Amino acid sequence: MLKAGMIGYGTLGKSIAELIEAKQAGNVELNSVLVRRKESVLDSAKQTFAVTTDEEEFFKGELDIIIEAAGHQALQMYGEKALASGSHLVVLSVGAFGDTGFYQMLQTTASQHNKQIFVPSAAIAGLDRIAAGALGEIDEITLITRKHPRSWSGTIAEEKVDLKSLIEPFCIYEGNARESSKLFPQSVNVSAALSLAGIGFEDTKVQVFADPTIQSNTHTIKAKGYFGEVEISVSNVPYEQNPKSSPIVAMSVAKVLKNLTSPLVIGV
Known part of the structure; x- marks a missing residue:
C-alpha cells in the first residue's frame, strides 16, 4: 500500500x-x-x-x-x-x-x-496523444478555454469587462501559455500542462473566454503535426463552491x- x-x-x-x-x-x-x-x-x-x-x-x-x-x-x-x-x-x-x-x-x-x-x-483530455505526437514534429497547438463569467471573478478579467453585464462570449485573453498561466493561475493551469506535453509555453497558443451562454467549464485543444490532426473538447461541471475548478x-x-x-x- x-x-x-x-x-x-x-x-x-x-x-x-x-x-x-x-x-x-x-x-x-x-x-x-x-x-x-x-x-x-x-x-x-x-x-x-x-x-x-x-x-x-x-x-x-x-x-x-x-x-x-x-x-x-x-x-x-x-x-x-x-x-x-x-x-x-x-x-x-x-x-x-x-x-x-x-x-x-x-x-x-x-x-x-x-x-x-x-x-x-x-481538467483537459488528450495529453497522452499530444505527448506522443511531440515525439515527431508538431506544427501548432491551440487551447481555447471558456467559462461562465462568475468563474473569472477576482481575475484580471474584471479589468477588461463588466462580467455581470455580459450577454455574449467575450475574449478576455489571447496570447501564449506562459503568460496565460501567470495571469490565470487557478483557471488556466491546463495551458501549462498542455505546453509541457507538447511544444512549450511560448509556442502554445491560448484563447480565454468569459461566456455567459454556458454553465460548464469547456476546454478545446486543436493540434496538428506529423502525426496528423486532433481536436478534443471537454465540458466540465464546476464545483458550486469553487467554479474555477471541477x-x-x-x-x-x-x-x-x-x-x-x-x-x-x-x-x-
Whole structure:
C-alpha cells in the first residue's frame, strides 16, 4: 500500500481525500495533510488522516507520494522538499512551471533522489496523444478555454469587462501559455500542462473566454503535426463552491494514484 500525503485541503483537496478513502484511488492510504489552519480540516466527519501545520513533521512521515493541491505558492515552497524527502510528487498547480528556473530545479531534484513528478490530465483530455505526437514534429497547438463569467471573478478579467453585464462570449485573453498561466493561475493551469506535453509555453497558443451562454467549464485543444490532426473538447461541471475548478480534477489525481498500484494501466 502506498502512503500518501497531501498539501492543502480546499475544495480539491477534500475531494481527493474522499476518493482515496472510498478506495477509488487504488491501494493507497492518505496518512497526513499539511495545512495552514487545522480548523479547515476538522469539520471532516470521516477524517482518518493526521492533520498538521508543521511542515517538518509532515515531511518526516516517510510518505511514498505527496499530492500538491494548494496553489502555485505552496508548490514553490514545498515542491523541492517533497522530492528531497523521498516522495514522488503529484502537481496540480502546473502553471508554476512557467518559471523555467523553478521547473528545471524540480526536475533536477527529482532525478537526484530517483523520484518522479506526475502531472495529471486534470481538467483537459488528450495529453497522452499530444505527448506522443511531440515525439515527431508538431506544427501548432491551440487551447481555447471558456467559462461562465462568475468563474473569472477576482481575475484580471474584471479589468477588461463588466462580467455581470455580459450577454455574449467575450475574449478576455489571447496570447501564449506562459503568460496565460501567470495571469490565470487557478483557471488556466491546463495551458501549462498542455505546453509541457507538447511544444512549450511560448509556442502554445491560448484563447480565454468569459461566456455567459454556458454553465460548464469547456476546454478545446486543436493540434496538428506529423502525426496528423486532433481536436478534443471537454465540458466540465464546476464545483458550486469553487467554479474555477471541477470534480474531474480530483478524479484525475485518483487515476494517477490508481495507476501506481494497479496491475493494468490504461491510457498513458
